[in-house]
Amino acid sequence: MKKKFWIFLLAAFLLAGTAWAQSAPSLVVSDTANVLDASLIEGITDINRQAERELNISYRVITKHFLGGAQATSYARETRESYPNADQVILLVMVIGEERYAASLGSAAQALISQDAVDNLLASAFRLPFLNRDYSGALAAFTSQLAGQMQNSSGKAIDTSGLYAGTALTPTAAVDPLDGFFREPAQSMDHARRYQEETEEAQRGDRGLSIWQIALIGFVLYRIFGRNRRTGLKRGCGPLGWIFGTWGVSKFFGWRK
Secondary structure, three states: OHHHHHHHHHHHHHHHHHHHHHHOOOOOEEEOOOOOOHHHHHHHHHHHHHHHHHOOOEEEEEEEOOOOOOOHHHHHHHHHHOOOOHHHEEEEEEEOOOOEEEEEEOHHHHOOOOHHHHHHHHHHHHHHHHHOOOHHHHHHHHHHHHHHHHHHHHOOOOOOHHHOOOOOOOHHHHOOOHHHHHHHHHHHHHHHHHHHHHHHHHHHHOOEOOHHHHHHHHHHHHHHHOEOOOOOOEOOOOHHHHHHHHHHHHHHHOOEO
């Protein structure tokens, strides 16, 4: 009786594991890092339904905090290959804690859009908001342009309006990769201008001693210490020696720039 119980328990675990393995790949967006808007996940799920129906292509997204030393590209490829329909899958992996990402495409998906085209979309639409920690904005921008590319290649319409439903995102704002490109140089120019103004102000406020002031101080020091008051005879160096000595001391202490 006891042996039958353990056999039954083991069979139950195996069935549960099989059911989980089958259901896990069917999840369109696996947001384990919990960084995506719920409405965006619904929009991506809708786009996946359209892609599977019209193009026989599946779109998957995974977010994770860390990969434990694994490369994002290798993880994306190996995870995609574990799916039952791996050749039809486009998988995007977002590694939040390591600020890395990667996309992997099956052979059937690459017949519709190439890996190079996807990488270009990631660089132009995804990278900037992703690094600025706007993860939903980055994913919405990339998904929108990905759907547009697949639509152009196939001639089949894909509605992307669900990506922006219930969020503060707009299609224009989400797919504008040049906004930060022009904003950051402008900020750098402003910082440079302020640095120059502060430097010029500091220079105006601290000009140091002029050469004439140094000469006068050196001559006065010569008159005080360069002669013996009792005998009137010169001791040490002459006036030029005291002047050049004063100039050297001024350079050492930064009195003259």
